[in-house]
Amino acid sequence: MLRTKSVRNLITGIAIAALTFVSLVPAMNVNAAEMTTTSVTPMAATASATAKATTKAATASTSATNELVTALENHETTIRLTSGSIKYTASNENTDQVAAQVGNYLAAVLNDNPQLFYAKSSGVSFSMNRSNKTVATITPNYTMTASEAARATAKMDKAAKRIENKVSSNLTTKQKAKRVNDLLKASMTYKKNVSNCQTAYGALVQKRGVCQAYAMAYEYIMRDLGVKTTYQLNSDGSHIWNKVYSGGAWHHVDVTWNDTARTSQYFWTNSHEM
Numbered sequence: 001m002l003r004t005k006s007v008r009n010l011i012t013g014i015a016i017a018a019l020t021f022v023s024l025v026p027a028m029n030v031n032a033a034e035m036t037t038t039s040v041t042p043m044a045a046t047a048s049a050t051a052k053a054t055t056k057a058a059t060a061s062t063s064a065t066n067e068l069v070t071a072l073e074n075h076e077t078t079i080r081l082t083s084g085s086i087k088y089t090a091s092n093e094n095t096d097q098v099a100a101q102v103g104n105y106l107a108a109v110l111n112d113n114p115q116l117f118y119a120k121s122s123g124v125s126f127s128m129n130r131s132n133k134t135v136a137t138i139t140p141n142y143t144m145t146a147s148e149a150a151r152a153t154a155k156m157d158k159a160a161k162r163i164e165n166k167v168s169s170n171l172t173t174k175q176k177a178k179r180v181n182d183l184l185k186a187s188m189t190y191k192k193n194v195s196n197c198q199t200a201y202g203a204l205v206q207k208r209g210v211c212q213a214y215a216m217a218y219e220y221i222m223r224d225l226g227v228k229t230t231y232q233l234n235s236d237g238s239h240i241w242n243k244v245y246s247g248g249a250w251h252h253v254d255v256t257w258n259d260t261a262r263t264s265q266y267f268w269t270n271s272h273e274m
Contacts (some may be wrong), residue, residue, distance in 0.1 A: 057104035117199035
């Protein structure tokens with residue numbers, strides 16, 4: 001990619017128990033006794049659907065996750081991790097649960113790496129090593145070719161830099177967080193059912209999107225400014241916002257709600273009731 005973001009401060013060990021925005025069910029093709037190729041495909045995003053899948057996610061070491069992120073940044077078509085494995089806990093026979101856990105892990109990685117806006121957690125194929133419950137290989141699902149993604153990244157970096165240039169380095173962490181919140185509110189319009197409406201690219205370049213776009217763009221910019229920032233999902237995976245670390249504590253920032261409600265009520269709160 002044109003610029004690799006220094007955003008690999010992933011959730012420790014990436015042992016994430018988070019729901020994706022869509023539940024995941026598999027279509028399975030058995031290649032051999034110990035190896036199964038499974039395709040993750042989306043299902044309706046409802047609370048009952050996510051509950052049916054599982055709230056668990058597969059896990060991987062930080063080094064394995066960073067290797068996966070690098071492979072996705074390089075637009076690799078087949079990914080085999082060398083520094084560790086993605087591990088699932090579901091029964092080998094329950095392939096829909098395996099697919100859900102792997103899909104949830106991938107979604108968590110993508111949510112924590114907004115620069116990977118051209119990769120999806122659904123429609124991903126992966127091979128299972130049934131003997132030790134690990135993922136042997138992953139075939140990603142990209143929405144753009146490598147050259148298209150490179151051009152789009154350049155556009156997104158330019159758009160992000162326009163916002164970052166309006167944030168003084170002399171500001172406190174809270175002041176930076178508020179400034180970026182306000183700048184995104186001023187530049188974006190909440191809009192669904194449009195292209196890239198869940199990505200940082202959609203938010204920063206096309207200036208429109210849903211809550212995920214707001215959150216991904218906010219995370220992208222704040223990390224560029226050197227501020228530790230992550231994302232937060234509600235219990236059924238239907239809404240996402242950000243958390244900013246400052247003064248030894250995490251503070252909630254919901255740019256989407258601040259924008260659509262024309263308020264600052266959802267900035268720098270200790271909790272976020274849904």
